[in-house]
Amino acid sequence: MDQPQRTFTNRRTLLRGGAALSGAAVAVAGLAPNAVLAQDAAPSRLTQVIERGRLIVGTGATNPPWHYEDADGQLIGFDIEMAKLLARGLFSLTDEQLANREEWSQYLEFVVEAADARIPNLLSDRIDIVCQFMTITPARALEVEFTIPYYREAVTLLFLADSPYTGTEDITGQGATIAILENPTAVSMVQNGVADAEVSTFDSVANSVLALDSGRVDATAIDLSTGQHLAAQDPGKYKVGVDSWQPQTYAFAVKPGDQRWLNWVNTALHEYLAGLDFSYYQTAFADNFGVELEPPPAGFPIEYR
Amino acid sequence: MAxxxxxxxxxxxxxxxxxQISMLVVVAGSIVGVFGGLGLLFGPIWLRAPLRGYVDVVRGLPLLVTIFIIYYVPPAFDIDISGFAAVVVALSIFAGAHISEIVRGGVASVAKGQSDAAKALGLTFWPRIWSVVLPQALPSIIPPWTNTAIEMVKGSSxxxxxxxxxxxxxxxxxxxxxxxxxxxxxxxxxxxxxINFAVSRFGAWLERRVRYAL
Structure with missing residues (x-):
């Protein structure tokens, strides 16, 4: 008795299921083109930034000469200058506007972040771009998209001025302890320069230098640019090693998947580095690193040499 | 020196x-804590169970993880929350859980006869708690509450x-x-x-006051 009834029920369920399925199929078929359209229509961040009238940049505040605060608590440094140059391109700022903080700060907002927060802030749309001495690595490039480089950094040793050492050659073999900012490759980064070094890692550049000041370490492995900045500020206290190693590339980073925005930043950066707007990059470079760059030669584009 | x-x-x-962060957090955490603690003690099961869950989960999470969750998760749902707001909310959730437990312990330590006597006088639940039980619980609530306030000042870093x-x-x-x-x-x-010395002196002053009030 039960058997046919159950079959009947099952068949009905089956029919209902089939109807639901085909309904779903219709719905999917109907929705799919819309979804694609919606994706096409999603405005690039470039459009969003222009409509907002303000570029939101993630950067730091504790690492001279890259990004730090002056005695009035205002952000300055090379990354800050580069961000201003992006705003100049986006909003056609004049030189007068660029020279006046009250003027350009209407078009440029900084979100000051710890180095660890660079990628999360980008992915959660809190910022449009990272301008915070970010080293390109293939692993990071899986999470964000890097622009073209704007600086090539290297590692050097910072010594106290009265240190008997001068560079990696004479400190190797002495069993020295060397401080460095904590990072995934900190130990190998130091030992690539000083093979027998004992490595001591710190949470900030300032604390790795404090370890040198207080005599906890014999040297601090530090970015060449930062080392030069510190030694220039206080020549009686520090000296920079005679050599540097492990070059690394700094670039800006944007959220992945927005080709229009990435292309715009790359184009703008490229012209600051090697084109019409080179003098702006040159000035920022001289102001922050104390080095006067030669303009790119005319004729055959420098990129293909 | 210059x-x-x-x-x-x-x-x-x-x-x-x-x-700013510490004061907002201590005020919000104390409000959550007083009601949380009373809920843990006297609430019906449908209130007590989620409160117990809240207190246990939050006490088991590192403060930093709570802050990161509040700061980074809402933007994924298009909710904009500033760093300042995220920290105040996260620390308040944290302080609220700790103070709930402090209040629960403090109120539970008041002899049951006090509550019974108040009941015998015909006081209903809230007057009984506010006027009879809580004032007697305050001397044992204030010292750990001061500790939590100091923790929050340090946590704000x-x-x-x-x-x-x-x-x-x-x-x-x-x-x-x-x-x-x-x-x-x-x-x-x-x-x-x-800052923390001032907080601890304030706690000591409060402690003297509530003892005097008895």
Missing amino acids: SIIDELPLLLQGVVATL LAYLVSVSELLFQTYKVVGRTGAAMEIYIAAALLYFA
């Missing part, structure tokens, strides 16, 4: 932010990691520029100590 005096205005900006310029971040910035790490860190330590 350099520290020059940098003091920037450090004091940090002190203001630290105080984690705001540095979500871009809030409180005292620790201001300290890092000044150290970054001047390189005078030792002097500036000592100045910052003294400022933190001054």
Whole structure:
């Protein structure tokens, strides 16, 4: 008795299921083109930034000469200058506007972040771009998209001025302890320069230098640019090693998947580095690193040499 | 020494932010804590169970993880929350859980006869709690409450990691520029100590007051 009834029920369920399925199929078929359209229509961040009238940049505040605060608590440094140059391109700022903080700060907002927060802030749309001495690595490039480089950094040793050492050659073999900012490759980064070094890692550049000041370490492995900045500020206290190693590339980073925005930043950066707007990059470079760059030669584009 | 005096205005900006965060958190955490603690003791099961879950989960999470969740998850749902707001909410959730447990313990320690006597006088639940039980519980609530308040002042330094310029971040910035790490860190330590010493004196004063009230 039960058997046919159950079959009947099952068949009905089956029919209902089939109807639901085909309904779903219709719905999917109907929705799919819309979804694609919606994706096409999603405005690039470039459009969003222009409509907002303000570029939101993630950067730091504790690492001279890259990004730090002056005695009035205002952000300055090379990354800050580069961000201003992006705003100049986006909003056609004049030189007068660029020279006046009250003027350009209407078009440029900084979100000051710890180095660890660079990628999360980008992915959660809190910022449009990272301008915070970010080293390109293939692993990071899986999470964000890097622009073209704007600086090539290297590692050097910072010594106290009265240190008997001068560079990696004479400190190797002495069993020295060397401080460095904590990072995934900190130990190998130091030992690539000083093979027998004992490595001591710190949470900030300032604390790795404090370890040198207080005599906890014999040297601090530090970015060449930062080392030069510190030694220039206080020549009686520090000296920079005679050599540097492990070059690394700094670039800006944007959220992945927005080709229009990435292309715009790359184009703008490229012209600051090697084109019409080179003098702006040159000035920022001289102001922050104390080095006067030669303009790119005319004729055959420098990129293909 | 002159350099520290020059940098003091920037450090004091940090002190203001630290105080703002701490005060908001202690007030919000105390409100959550009083009702949370009473709910844990007297609430019906449908209230008690989620409160117990809240207290246990939050007490088991590192503060930093709570801050990161509040700061980074809402933007994924298009909800904009500032670093300052995220820290205040996260620390309040944290303080609320701890103070709930403190209030629960304090109220439970009041002899049951007090509540029974109040009942015999015909007092209903809220008057019984507010006028009879809670005042007697305060002497055992205030000391651990002061500890939690001090923890929150120190916990506010984690705001540095979500871009809030409180005292620790201001300290890092000044150290970054001047390189005078030792002097500036000592100045910052003294400022933190001054805030926490004031909080602990306030706690001691409150403690004397509630004892006197008995």
